[in-house]
Amino acid sequence: MNHSTTASGTSRSLEVSTEAVEAEIRDRADPRQVLADRVAHLYRQMPVAIGATFIAGAIATYELQGRFLQELVLFWWAIVVVFSVAASVLLYAYRRSPDKLSSAPDWLRWLAIAALGNGASWGLAGGVFFRALSDEHQVFLGFLFAGMACVGVPVYAASWPIFALYAAGILAPFCYVLLTYGNRLFVEIALLVPLFYALNVVIAYRLTQVFLSGYRLRHAYGKLTEDHRALNQRLERQLLELEEARRQVEASGRKLALFAERAPIAVLELQPDGTVSEVNHAAEILFGYAAAELVGGHVRKLVRAEFHPEFDRIWEELIAKRESMAGLKIRNPRRDGIDLICEWTVTPLVNFRQEVIAIIAQGRDVTAQLEAERMKKEFTSTLSHELRTPLTSIIGSLQLINSGVMGEVDKEVGELTVVAERNGQRLLDLINDLLDIEKIESGKLTLAPELIALDDLVREAIVLNQAFGERFNVRFESRGELPGRHVLADRKRLLQVMTNLLSNAAKFSPDGGVVEISTEDAGANLRVAVHDRGTGIPEAFRGRIFGRFTQADSTATRQKGGSGLGLAICKRLIELMHGRIGFENRAGGGATFWFELPRRSAA
Amino acid sequence: MPDRPLTRICYVEDDEDIQRIVRMSLERVGKMTVEVVTDPTQALQTFAEFRPDLVMLDWMMPVLDGPALFRQMKLRPETSALPVVFITARASQRDLDELKSLGAAGTISKPFSPRDLPEQLRAIWAKLP
Numbered sequence: 001m002n003h004s005t006t007a008s009g010t011s012r013s014l015e016v017s018t019e020a021v022e023a024e025i026r027d028r029a030d031p032r033q034v035l036a037d038r039v040a041h042l043y044r045q046m047p048v049a050i051g052a053t054f055i056a057g058a059i060a061t062y063e064l065q066g067r068f069l070q071e072l073v074l075f076w077w078a079i080v081v082v083f084s085v086a087a088s089v090l091l092y093a094y095r096r097s098p099d100k101l102s103s104a105p106d107w108l109r110w111l112a113i114a115a116l117g118n119g120a121s122w123g124l125a126g127g128v129f130f131r132a133l134s135d136e137h138q139v140f141l142g143f144l145f146a147g148m149a150c151v152g153v154p155v156y157a158a159s160w161p162i163f164a165l166y167a168a169g170i171l172a173p174f175c176y177v178l179l180t181y182g183n184r185l186f187v188e189i190a191l192l193v194p195l196f197y198a199l200n201v202v203i204a205y206r207l208t209q210v211f212l213s214g215y216r217l218r219h220a221y222g223k224l225t226e227d228h229r230a231l232n233q234r235l236e237r238q239l240l241e242l243e244e245a246r247r248q249v250e251a252s253g254r255k256l257a258l259f260a261e262r263a264p265i266a267v268l269e270l271q272p273d274g275t276v277s278e279v280n281h282a283a284e285i286l287f288g289y290a291a292a293e294l295v296g297g298h299v300r301k302l303v304r305a306e307f308h309p310e311f312d313r314i315w316e317e318l319i320a321k322r323e324s325m326a327g328l329k330i331r332n333p334r335r336d337g338i339d340l341i342c343e344w345t346v347t348p349l350v351n352f353r354q355e356v357i358a359i360i361a362q363g364r365d366v367t368a369q370l371e372a373e374r375m376k377k378e379f380t381s382t383l384s385h386e387l388r389t390p391l392t393s394i395i396g397s398l399q400l401i402n403s404g405v406m407g408e409v410d411k412e413v414g415e416l417t418v419v420a421e422r423n424g425q426r427l428l429d430l431i432n433d434l435l436d437i438e439k440i441e442s443g444k445l446t447l448a449p450e451l452i453a454l455d456d457l458v459r460e461a462i463v464l465n466q467a468f469g470e471r472f473n474v475r476f477e478s479r480g481e482l483p484g485r486h487v488l489a490d491r492k493r494l495l496q497v498m499t500n501l502l503s504n505a506a507k508f509s510p511d512g513g514v515v516e517i518s519t520e521d522a523g524a525n526l527r528v529a530v531h532d533r534g535t536g537i538p539e540a541f542r543g544r545i546f547g548r549f550t551q552a553d554s555t556a557t558r559q560k561g562g563s564g565l566g567l568a569i570c571k572r573l574i575e576l577m578h579g580r581i582g583f584e585n586r587a588g589g590g591a592t593f594w595f596e597l598p599r600r601s602a603a
Numbered sequence: 604m605p606d607r608p609l610t611r612i613c614y615v616e617d618d619e620d621i622q623r624i625v626r627m628s629l630e631r632v633g634k635m636t637v638e639v640v641t642d643p644t645q646a647l648q649t650f651a652e653f654r655p656d657l658v659m660l661d662w663m664m665p666v667l668d669g670p671a672l673f674r675q676m677k678l679r680p681e682t683s684a685l686p687v688v689f690i691t692a693r694a695s696q697r698d699l700d701e702l703k704s705l706g707a708a709g710t711i712s713k714p715f716s717p718r719d720l721p722e723q724l725r726a727i728w729a730k731l732p
Contacts, residue, residue, distance in 0.1 A: 385663065388692045389618060392714035396624035403718045405631040428714060446696055 022213075029219035036104040037215040038158040042111055045155045046091045052151050053118055054084045056144060063140060064129055072128065079121050087114050108159065115152075115162045119169020122148050126174035131181070142189075145174050146196075153200055157207035164201050171197050266342070266363040272319055272356045274299050286342075286365055288335035299361070302332045304339065319356055322348050329366070341367045384435055388428070395424040433565040437548065440572045447490040447576055451602055454485045454519055454526055461498035462517065465506070474506040475514050482519045485526050487597040489577045497573055500566040501530040501593050508534035508591075522596050525579070529594035536585040545583065546571040570595070605656075609728040613655035615640045615672065616690070617664045624717050625659070633721025643667040647675065650682055657708070657728060662691035670702065677705065686731055688724065690715070 057080035064073050094100070094107055122145060130141055149167045156163035171193055178190035260267040266283035270276055276294045284291055287302060294301065303311045307330070318325060324347040332340045342363040349358045398421035400406055402414070409417070439445040462476045469476050487494075505515040509532045516531045537545060548568045574581045579597035586592055612635050616622050622639045629635045638653045640646045643664050650658065658676075660669035669689055676682040689702060692713035699710050709727035711720070 385692045388713055389621070392692075393618070393620040393624060395714055396621070396628070396717045400624065400627055400631070400717045403632070406627070448696075 025213075025216050025220040028223045029216035030223075032101060032104070033219050034212065034215045035108070036101045037218070038211060039104045039107050039111070040100065041158045041211065042156065042162070043091060043094050043107070045158075046087060046111075049115075049118060049151070049155045050084050050087045050091070052148070053080060053087075053121075056148060057081075057084075057121075060125065060141070060144060063137065064133075067134075067137070068129060068132065076121075076125055076128070079124065083114075083117055083121050087118070090114055108162075112159075112162045112165055115156060115166040116169050119152075119166040122170040123173035126170070126177055130174065130177045142174075145170055149197075149200065153204055153207070157204060158211045160201060160204035160208040163204040167197055167200060263362075266361075268294075268299065268361040268363070270299055270359040270361060272359065274315060277358065283363070286334075286340070286363070287332065293335075304331045304333055307331060318346060318348060318359065322350050322354065322356055324348070329370075330363075332363070339367075340365050341370055380435065380438055383431055387431055391424060391428050391431075395421060395428065398424060430565075433569060436569050437565050437572075440569065440576070445576070447493060449488045449490055449577070451486050451600060452489055452491055452494065453602070454487055454528065455481050455483055457491070457494060457498065458517055458519060458528065461495055461502060464495065465499055465502040468503050469506045469515070472506045472509065473511050473513075474509045476502060476506075477514055477516050479516045479518045480520060482521065482526070484602070485519070485521075486600050486602045487526055487577075488600045489597055490573075493573050494577070497570045497595065498528075500570050501595075504566065504593070505530050505532035505534070505591075508532060510534065521599075524598060525596035526599045527594055527596045529592050531586060531590060531592045533586075533590040536589060536591050537583060546581070604729050605731055607656075609635065609656050609725055611636050611638075611654065611656045612659060612724070613638045613640065613646075613650060613653055613657075614659040615643050615646045615664070615669070616659075616661040617641060617643070618661070621661075625720065628717035628720045629724075632718060633724070635721065643669075643672050646672055647679070647682060650676075650685065655685070657686045657688060657724065659688050659690055659711075659724075662689055670698075673702070673705070673707065686728070688727055 057077065061073055061077040061080075064076075090110055094110075097103060097107070100107070126141065126145060130138060133141060149170050152163050152166045152170075156166055175190050175193045178186040178193070181187075260280050263280060264282055266286045267280040268276060268283055269278040276297055276299050279289075279291050279294050283294070287294075300308055300311060311330070314325075314328065324345065326345045328344040328346065329341055330344055332342050334340060343366045344361055344363045346359055346361045348356045349360065351357050398417050401409060401417045402421055436445070458478055458481075462478060465476065502515065502517075509515055513533050518529045518531065520527050520529070546567050548565055571581050574595045574597070577597055579595055581593075581595040583591055583593045612629055614622065614625055614629075614637060616625070616639065619641065622641070626637045626639055629637045638649060638655065640649045644667055646667075660672055662669040664672075669691070673687055673689075676685060676687065686708040687706075688708055689699075689710045690713060691699075691710060702710070708731060711723055715723070
């Protein structure tokens with residue numbers, strides 16, 4: 001019972017699968033191509049149809065000759081010949097047709113017309129000649145009709161409607177003649193003819209279905225083969241790409257290994273537990289160990305013992321986070337016991353399961369660099385404190401003497417103490433400039449911006465520098481005041497810029513000259529300009545006027561004093577305050593130095 | 604502003620040259636009475652004896668530097684209200700801000716001008732409550 005259920009189930013599933021296969025074949029086969037194939041098949045059969053008609057027509061004409069009106073027989077023969085020629089022309093046209101695929105429905109239509117014409121020409125013979133013939137010739141003609149109808153089955157098997165038209169063209173007039181002949185036997189034959197006709201049409205229909213599925217199968221197979229070939233080609237291409245990719249990976253692996261091997265920095269490959277798997281040549285040189293002494297051992301060998309706990313902590317973090325770390329400064333003992341400080345970049349390599357499989361550590365010896373940084377800091381600190389403290393005493397003592405509070409001194413002694421004080425001050429200015437530029441360039445200078453009325457600032461700068469101007473017999477004059485204009489700036493630093501520009505202008509002005517200071521609106525900025533009547537800026541000097549340690553010529557330094565850092569400091573200060581600074585030579589001699597700062601409303 | 608003029612200054616400084624200049628500046632130019640302390644550990648005792656109007660502290664000194672001494676002063680009731688001015692060559696803006704917030708009356712940077720020093724101190728004195 002169970003068994004039979006299973007069996008019937010299996011057979012049903014087989015049925016279903018056969019239907020599915022047929023449906024798939026129908027889907028895959030292009031119906032246009034199937035039609036074109038059927039049309040091609042039909043045209044291939046045409047010579048048979050033409051030949052059969054021509055030969056049978058010739059025999060019939062020969063037999064009917066003399067038994068009928070001569071002209072009528074020849075007329076019919078002419079029709080048969082015309083049909084044969086027309087069909088041949090159609091066949092020729094079809095064979096020459098360049099596009100048999102898209103025009104297949106048209107060719108089918110023409111063929112249907114030709115088949116109907118062919119059938120009808122035999123039908124005409126039946127209608128015209130049958131009645132008047134003797135018995136044996138009637139049998140001959142009936143036999144001929146039946147034969148011609150039967151020949152149509154294989155000839156038009158690929159399209160049963162065409163066969164139906166063709167056979168109807170032969171048999172319908174014949175059938176009519178038989179029915180109306182007035183002979184009982186003929187009536188019975190006439191009744192049998194449609195039955196045979198229907199049987200033949202059914203056979204033709206079946207054959208058409210066979211052709212259809214045959215051609216469908218052929219095209220489905222063709223398509224399948226094509227798909228298969230495309231798939232094959234794609235696979236082949238992918239295989240090639242894969243192979244190429246593998247080669248590239250291999251090549252880049254070799255390149256990488258070469259990079260690591262030849263790199264000037266130490267490269268270590270470590271296992272997740274800290275065991276060294278590989279080291280490059282630079283690492284051997286840096287730490288003084290041969291590769292064999294390091295490989296297989298723990299990397300802690302390269303870390304000072306007192307830092308092991310810290311090292312372990314960092315290592316754990318690295319393994320846990322699986323993220324690259326950079327800038328790790330670690331004290332690494334060399335083989336000879338001398339400590340190096342190295343900066344490390346460590347990169348964990350992770351597999352697709354997110355497990356760390358190796359760690360690449362790249363180290364650079366920064367001992368000398370750190371030492372240089374430390375020395376620079378110390379130097380700066382020495383400059384600022386150790387040099388300024390004695391200068392305080394020197395300048396202070398001289399100021400006390402020169403101010404006269406210590407009582408009168410001899411005139412020539414007084415002149416010398418003034419010289420000493422001025423040069424002490426120069427030395428101090430130089431130190432201050434050096435400290436300033438160092439501070440600015442290391443980004444350590446912090447500004448204290450406040451809203452400043454520009455006119456007030458210019459006035460304050462003039463007052464502050466008046467004494468300096470008097471030394472060079474130069475007068476500062478403010479021109480074109482702009483009341484109520486404000487900028488956001490560090491007051492002390494902006495005064496420093498003004499002092500620089502004013503003292504430069506004074507130094508390079510002719511004796512008894514006037515330095516003019518103007519303020520003006522410049523778009524969204526406010527511009528302060530200092531104009532002198534000196535010699536102007538030499539062409540060769542223009543490009544580097546805001547550089548460090550620059551002066552037009554070295555004799556000027558000796559004559560006028562100054563570090564050559566003043567304008568470099570000014571430029572950086574103004575830029576820190578979001579402004580810009582520049583200069584131009586004046587028509588009629590002299591130079592103009594200017595700076596611009598963004599205007600702010602005094603809220 | 605305090606109701607009396609600034610006359611008595613105590614200056615804690617380890618550098619004897621600068622001591623001398625500051626003393627001369629304040630005495631000659633400023634007409635003030637000056638007491639100088641070389642050893643900062645003795646400073647608190649000197650303050651108690653001399654009773655200055657204002658104390659000037661050098662920033663960098665061995666054993667006990669200016670800021671440390673200042674913090675000690677703040678802990679003692681007899682010195683906590685004394686106005687303190689720092690003299691310094693290298694303090695960063697952050698250090699100065701911190702001292703201001705602790706209650707320093709002012710700072711004077713090295714090198715200072717002995718001609719102007721009395722004026723600078725009087726200006727700080729005038730701003731005191």
